[in-house]
Amino acid sequence: MMLFDFKILFPAVLLLWIIGALIFYIFKNKKIKNIGLVIISAGILYIFSLIVYMWVNLERPPLRTLGETRLWYALLVPIVGMVLYFRWKMKWIISYSVFLASVFVLISYSSPENFDKALMPALQSIWFVPHVIVYMFAYSILSVTMLIALKGLLMLAKNKFDENLMITADNIVYVGFAFLTFGLLFGAFWAKEAWGHYWTWDPKETWAFITWLFYLIYIHLRYNHKENVKPALWVLALAFIFLLVCWFGVNYLPSTQTSVHTYSS
Amino acid sequence: MKTNRKIGYPLSFVIALALFLVGLLIELFSSHKGIYLPKWPINIIILVVFIVYIIALNHFWNSDLKKWFSSIKSTVGAITIYSVLVLVMGFITQNDENASNLVRNLGLAHINRSWYFLLISAYLLIILGFVILKRIKNIFKFRNFAFFLNHFGIWLVIATASVGSADLQRITLPIFESQTSKFAYENDSTLIELPFSIQLNDFYINNFNPNVIFFNHHSREILNEPSVNYSADSANSFSYENWNVEILKIIPDAVMIDNEFFKSDTSITQFAAFVKVSNNNQSNNVWISSGNYSAPSTVAVLDDNIAISLSLPQEKEYTSIITITNDDGTKIENLTVQVNNPYKNLGYDIYQQGFDNINGQEISILEIVKDPWLPVVYVGLIMLTIGSLMLFWLGKKR
Numbered sequence: 017m018m019l020f021d022f023k024i025l026f027p028a029v030l031l032l033w034i035i036g037a038l039i040f041y042i043f044k045n046k047k048i049k050n051i052g053l054v055i056i057s058a059g060i061l062y063i064f065s066l067i068v069y070m071w072v073n074l075e076r077p078p079l080r081t082l083g084e085t086r087l088w089y090a091l092l093v094p095i096v097g098m099v100l101y102f103r104w105k106m107k108w109i110i111s112y113s114v115f116l117a118s119v120f121v122l123i124s125y126s127s128p129e130n131f132d133k134a135l136m137p138a139l140q141s142i143w144f145v146p147h148v149i150v151y152m153f154a155y156s157i158l159s160v161t162m163l164i165a166l167k168g169l170l171m172l173a174k175n176k177f178d179e180n181l182m183i184t185a186d187n188i189v190y191v192g193f194a195f196l197t198f199g200l201l202f203g204a205f206w207a208k209e210a211w212g213h214y215w216t217w218d219p220k221e222t223w224a225f226i227t228w229l230f231y232l233i234y235i236h237l238r239y240n241h242k243e244n245v246k247p248a249l250w251v252l253a254l255a256f257i258f259l260l261v262c263w264f265g266v267n268y269l270p271s272t273q274t275s276v277h278t279y280s281s
Numbered sequence: 282m283k284t285n286r287k288i289g290y291p292l293s294f295v296i297a298l299a300l301f302l303v304g305l306l307i308e309l310f311s312s313h314k315g316i317y318l319p320k321w322p323i324n325i326i327i328l329v330v331f332i333v334y335i336i337a338l339n340h341f342w343n344s345d346l347k348k349w350f351s352s353i354k355s356t357v358g359a360i361t362i363y364s365v366l367v368l369v370m371g372f373i374t375q376n377d378e379n380a381s382n383l384v385r386n387l388g389l390a391h392i393n394r395s396w397y398f399l400l401i402s403a404y405l406l407i408i409l410g411f412v413i414l415k416r417i418k419n420i421f422k423f424r425n426f427a428f429f430l431n432h433f434g435i436w437l438v439i440a441t442a443s444v445g446s447a448d449l450q451r452i453t454l455p456i457f458e459s460q461t462s463k464f465a466y467e468n469d470s471t472l473i474e475l476p477f478s479i480q481l482n483d484f485y486i487n488n489f490n491p492n493v494i495f496f497n498h499h500s501r502e503i504l505n506e507p508s509v510n511y512s513a514d515s516a517n518s519f520s521y522e523n524w525n526v527e528i529l530k531i532i533p534d535a536v537m538i539d540n541e542f543f544k545s546d547t548s549i550t551q552f553a554a555f556v557k558v559s560n561n562n563q564s565n566n567v568w569i570s571s572g573n574y575s576a577p578s579t580v581a582v583l584d585d586n587i588a589i590s591l592s593l594p595q596e597k598e599y600t601s602i603i604t605i606t607n608d609d610g611t612k613i614e615n616l617t618v619q620v621n622n623p624y625k626n627l628g629y630d631i632y633q634q635g636f637d638n639i640n641g642q643e644i645s646i647l648e649i650v651k652d653p654w655l656p657v658v659y660v661g662l663i664m665l666t667i668g669s670l671m672l673f674w675l676g677k678k679r
């Protein structure tokens with residue numbers, strides 16, 4: 017179908033998001049601002065319908081390859097951005113999330129993938145969809161904390177730190193961390209069904225655990241200890257780097273040549 | 282603890298690092314093979330003693346230092362060192378036969394079985410134990426209950442998964458069709474007798490339909506992007522440049538006789554498709570096939586440059602149909618075992634692990650797993666799941 021041709025879809029989405037974001041930031045009037053958000057939502061809806069279309073067409077959930085998870089990320093990041101905007105009135109979050117999602121759309125545009133139906137037996141499980149979607153949610157939410165970490169470290173360097181930033185970070189980390197925990201646990205339950213054991217210290221598992229542990233350190237550093245701002249911000253930045261390693265980098269690490277979890281070739 | 286405010290964090294790291302160094306020393310002077318914890322019933326005794334030790338220590342020890350041990354400060358040092366060890370595990374290939382001597386002697390090739398990992402884990406569990414006992418008094422407050430689920434959950438998981446790993450049995454059982462087997466090797470070394478025998482009645486593989494490939498028959502370069510659009514499904518049709526291809530008939534398990542394909546029951550088959558290829562001036566019906574390890578694929582040349590063929594099919598599922606006979610004589614007939622669909626019998630889980638092909642004869646590889654500690658570990662995992670759900674709901678307290 018023409019409507020779902022990536023060569024048309026991706027520029028269209030990018031255009032919608034740029035126009036939407038511009039309207040959102042240029043105009044002061046609340047109603048006009050909301051029109052900007054509606055236009056951005058149209059782009060989100062477009063990606064959503066693409067995912068549904070692929071799901072139907074491939075006869076399997078489009079969650080197998082990195083390229084496919086990128087689409088979910090491009091879907092979820094702006095949604096998370098909107099929720100955070102309405103919850104905490106963070107205006108910058110809109111531009112940030114739209115920008116991040118656009119990068120992912122651009123990557124998909126410039127390196128199109130082959131989509132085939134094949135879904136190896138290990139992936140044919142009731143855990144597959146919840147496991148990956150929960151992770152994509154966690155990644156989308158936690159990517160916001162990366163920016164907060166950078167912003168915070170910059171503010172510290174300039175000696176004008178705003179405590180509110182940490183409150184936002186804490187809230188987002190709690191939500192993202194809960195999803196990260198679900199992802200890890202669903203993965204364990206699934207591994208038991210598919211490979212006979214819930215935990216084998218496979219490189220992908222190990223890196224997921226590392227990511228989880230560093231957000232855990234952040235939560236404990238921040239608990240009742242307001243003075244720990246600087247180490248907490250560093251841990252936050254580091255944790256997100258580990259998250260990226262877990263998601264993309266694992267395929268390239270020497271320690272992972274034996275991983276059972278790399279499905280994209 | 283006012284006097285300790287300054288040294289609180291440094292102390293936390295000093296203690297954790299000291300423990301790590303002690304562990305490293307032991308590791309250096311040990312066998313370099315890693316620790317194998319004792320099996321049942323020694324491991325349960327160790328666990329009970331450990332729990333009693335934590336509770337007693339918590340009860341009888343009353344000092345500022347003890348308070349510090351159940352605080353965030355000691356926690357941060359302990360979790361950080363633990364995390365760094367896991368991080369190293371993420372970079373260095375574990376259980377690598379080719380690891381250098383240095384890596385091996387430092388225990389870096391088997392970190393999760395090293396002395397320092399054991400010591401740091403035990404230390405983490407002691408702190409965590411103190412923390413849980415500190416907060417357990419008001420456990421029926423919602424927030425404290427969430428706290429309990431998360432912390433006792435992770436305590437259970439780490440403690441019982443480590444101690445229980447000694448009792449985990451993973452046995453590989455390769456089996457031919459109509460063969461019956463009661464013995465199997467664990468880790469290729471110890472022969473294990475199972476309390477039941479398994480007979481393989483049938484084994485079969487289902488594949489996804491392959492994709493049609495257009496390629497240049499001089500350079501062998503693939504021209505189309507093999508994707509769902511070119512799937513060799515019955516009645517599917519598609520085009521490349523001026524060529525149109527229509528799938529007339531498919532035979533997933535075919536053999537070639539006199540340049541034609543027929544359905545076959547033998548195990549050396551290939552995927553074949555009868556297709557109509559046409560352009561503006563001509564139309565032909567031809568066979569193409571995917572080939573297999575003993576036969577090349579069948580190619581149809583369309584013009585001076587372009588030819589078509591089929592890609593190798595990818596596996597959709599493999600299925601073993603087995604009959605189990607328990608030692609007491611009870612029989613369970615014709616069960617289906619597939620990947621993601623194991624079968625439970627007498628405390629053993631029977632998995633479809635893979636398959637192999639020896640001299641054209643298919644061999645199904647089953648894995649048989651016994652993990653008596655699984656229920657306790659799962660209690661911990663489920664506590665963590667519910668605890669995280671509550672955490673998500675509660676958010677951070679202000």
Ligand code: HEM
Binds near residue numbers: 351352356408435
């Ligand atoms: C791995 C070992 C762990 C240790 C040693 C540890 C230790 C601690 C300590 C000492 C506190 C402060 C409690 C107090 O002073 O009353 C705390 C709080 C907290 N911990 Fe942990 N913890 C661990 C694991 C976890 C895990 C796995 C989670 C979440 C899944 C978690 C989530 C929390 C939360 C959310 C708090 C804040 C308490 C609250 O909001 O009520 N911790 N932890």
